[in-house]
Amino acid sequence: MKILVCISNVPDTTTKITFTNDNTEFNTSGVQYIVNPYDEIALSRAIELTEGGKGTVTVINVGEAGNDPTIRKALAIGADDAVRVNAAPRDAYFVAKQLAEYAKDKDFNLILTGRESIDYNGNQVAAMVGEFLDIPSVSIIKKLDVDGDTATIEREIEGGKEVLTVSGKLVASCAEGVAEPKIPNMRGIMSARTKPLVVVDAVAIEEVTKVTKYETPAPRGTVKLIPADQTESLISLLHSEAKVI
Amino acid sequence: MSVLVYVEQAEGKFKKSVFEAVSYAKAIADQQSTQLTAISIGDVADSELKELGKYGASKVLNVSSDQLKTFVNQAYASVIAAAAEKEGADIVVLSNSFSGKGLAPRIAVKLKAGLADGAVELPSNDGKFSVKKTAFSGKAFAITELTSANKVIALNPNAFGVKENATDAAIEVFTADVKQSDLGTVIKEIVRATDKVSLPDAELVVSAGRGLKGPENWGMIEELAGLLGAATACSKPVSDADWRPHSEHVGQTGIAISPNLYIAIGISGAIQHLAGVSSSKVIVVINKDPEAPFFKVADYGIVGDAFEVVPKLIEALKAHKG
Numbered sequence: 001m002k003i004l005v006c007i008s009n010v011p012d013t014t015t016k017i018t019f020t021n022d023n024t025e026f027n028t029s030g031v032q033y034i035v036n037p038y039d040e041i042a043l044s045r046a047i048e049l050t051e052g053g054k055g056t057v058t059v060i061n062v063g064e065a066g067n068d069p070t071i072r073k074a075l076a077i078g079a080d081d082a083v084r085v086n087a088a089p090r091d092a093y094f095v096a097k098q099l100a101e102y103a104k105d106k107d108f109n110l111i112l113t114g115r116e117s118i119d120y121n122g123n124q125v126a127a128m129v130g131e132f133l134d135i136p137s138v139s140i141i142k143k144l145d146v147d148g149d150t151a152t153i154e155r156e157i158e159g160g161k162e163v164l165t166v167s168g169k170l171v172a173s174c175a176e177g178v179a180e181p182k183i184p185n186m187r188g189i190m191s192a193r194t195k196p197l198v199v200v201d202a203v204a205i206e207e208v209t210k211v212t213k214y215e216t217p218a219p220r221g222t223v224k225l226i227p228a229d230q231t232e233s234l235i236s237l238l239h240s241e242a243k244v245i
Numbered sequence: 246m247s248v249l250v251y252v253e254q255a256e257g258k259f260k261k262s263v264f265e266a267v268s269y270a271k272a273i274a275d276q277q278s279t280q281l282t283a284i285s286i287g288d289v290a291d292s293e294l295k296e297l298g299k300y301g302a303s304k305v306l307n308v309s310s311d312q313l314k315t316f317v318n319q320a321y322a323s324v325i326a327a328a329a330e331k332e333g334a335d336i337v338v339l340s341n342s343f344s345g346k347g348l349a350p351r352i353a354v355k356l357k358a359g360l361a362d363g364a365v366e367l368p369s370n371d372g373k374f375s376v377k378k379t380a381f382s383g384k385a386f387a388i389t390e391l392t393s394a395n396k397v398i399a400l401n402p403n404a405f406g407v408k409e410n411a412t413d414a415a416i417e418v419f420t421a422d423v424k425q426s427d428l429g430t431v432i433k434e435i436v437r438a439t440d441k442v443s444l445p446d447a448e449l450v451v452s453a454g455r456g457l458k459g460p461e462n463w464g465m466i467e468e469l470a471g472l473l474g475a476a477t478a479c480s481k482p483v484s485d486a487d488w489r490p491h492s493e494h495v496g497q498t499g500i501a502i503s504p505n506l507y508i509a510i511g512i513s514g515a516i517q518h519l520a521g522v523s524s525s526k527v528i529v530v531i532n533k534d535p536e537a538p539f540f541k542v543a544d545y546g547i548v549g550d551a552f553e554v555v556p557k558l559i560e561a562l563k564a565h566k567g
Contacts, residue, residue: 013497013517017384037498092360093353118497120380120387121363123341127318127350136319136429139347142491152433156492157343158255158262158446160437162316166430176484176491176499208359208393212375215386217523223530223540228549232561234529237545239565242527244449244506245473 001055038114045179075192076184087202096128126173249334271301298414306419322351358395447476454480456511460488496521514539
C-alpha cells in the first residue's frame, strides 16, 4: 500500500498571533513552526497502516525551503520519503492543485491530510484533491481501517456518527481519534537526515482567493465576579442582562 | 446571476443552521439584487421544503433519487454544481457543517470558484467581494477576497442568525445525472444520538476540564447542560485522558465553536483552549483559582470549587425555571 500524507507548516499552537504592514501580513518574527497537529495524526495512522513492510509513506508539503525542518520532523516520525513542491502556498485551491498534480500518476492507494490546518482553519484541501483527481474523499474522519482494497471509515456527523466504506483510491482528512500522534525517537531523528527529500516545481494555476487584511477579535470587557454562594444572581444576570437563557 | 443555497436535511428535516444559511444567502441575494434558489437533496416533504420560503428562498429545487438517499459528497457536489450552472448561480452558499466541509471544496473545484469557509459576516459590498472568515482558530479573522467569477461560501454556525423574510417558495423537481464513479462511498450505518445537542450548532454549551478530577464526576455537568438544553464539551487534557470522547474537545486542535453562552467549569484557559471558544458571545467561568487566565476573557465568573458551585447552580436554575 502506498500512502501520501499531506503536511502543512503552521505556527506553534502557543503562538501569539500578530500582524504587520497595516494588518496585511502575518508577523512571522519569533514564530516557531511545527507540523500541523492534525497532519501528525494522519501521518501516525499512515505509519501504523504500513508497519511491518505493508507499504510506504510519502509526505508532501507545498512550501519554500524554510519548510524543510518541518518536513524532516515528519521523516523523523517515520515517513519513508518526502516531496516539497517549491512554491509559497497561496490558498487551499493552489495547494490542492499542486498535491493532485504530483499524485495523479504516482499510484497512491490512499491520500491523507489533517482535518484542517490550525492557521487558516481551512477544511478544503482533502476534498479539493479528491475533486481534482476525480476520486472519493471523506472529510473529518474519526477512524480508518484498510482491508485489501477497501477502507472502512467512521466520520462524525451532526449529533451522531456515520460508518462508510470506500473501495479503491481515496482521500481522507483525519481528526483526533484516528491515531495517537507519534513522537520521533533518536533513531528516527538520525535517519531523517538521510531520507530522500525531493523538490519539484509548482504548476501554474489561476488565483481564486487572496487575503487582503487581518483583524483581531475585539477585546472583551472585564469579568463580573459573583460570590460562590450567590449562584441565583448568575442565573438572573444570564437571563435579564445577557439574555442568553 | 443568482444565489444558490444548499439545504442539508437529516431524516427529512431541516435544522436551525439550515435556516440560518438560507437567511444569510437571502441577504447576499438582496445585496446583489438577485434571486435566491435553494437546493435540497434526499427525501423531504413539500411542507418542509415550503418552510425555506419563510427565510427568503423563492425557488426550491428538490432532488430525490434512490442513489442520493444518503450523503455522498462526490455525487452531491456534482448535483449542486449542475444546479448552479442551470440556475446561472455564481454564488453558492452552504453551512460550514461536517457535511458542508466535505462538500464545499468539491463544488469550488467543479465551478473553478474561490471558497471562503468559516465565514462570519456578509461579503463586502464594495465591488471586491471580500468575506470575513475565522483564522488562527479564532485568534484572528482573515478578510478574504474571492477573485474568481464563481464563489462558494460556507457559513459558520451561529455567525449570522436566523432572519425571517417571508417569500412563497416555488418547489421544482430537479434531476441531474449522477455518474456511477461518483458513488464510490457506501454508507453502512448512521448512528444518531437524538437526545444530545450537536456541539457545532449548539447555542448553549457547558464545558468542563481537569478540575472535575475524573469522568465519574460528569453527571452534574450533564445535568446542568440538560436543564439548559445545552451541548456538553471538554478541554483537551480531558479527551486525551479518555474521560470524554474526542468529539467533545473544543479548542484550537478540537472543534472551534461560537455559541451564545459558553460555561467553562474547572478549565484554566490555556491559549489553545481560548482560541477555539473565544468567539462565544457570553462566557461564564467557574474555577477555584482566581488567577486562572480564563477569567481575563470571561463576562461572568465565580471563584469557587466546581463541586460546591455546580450543584448550587443546578438548584438555582431549577428554581428559575420554576
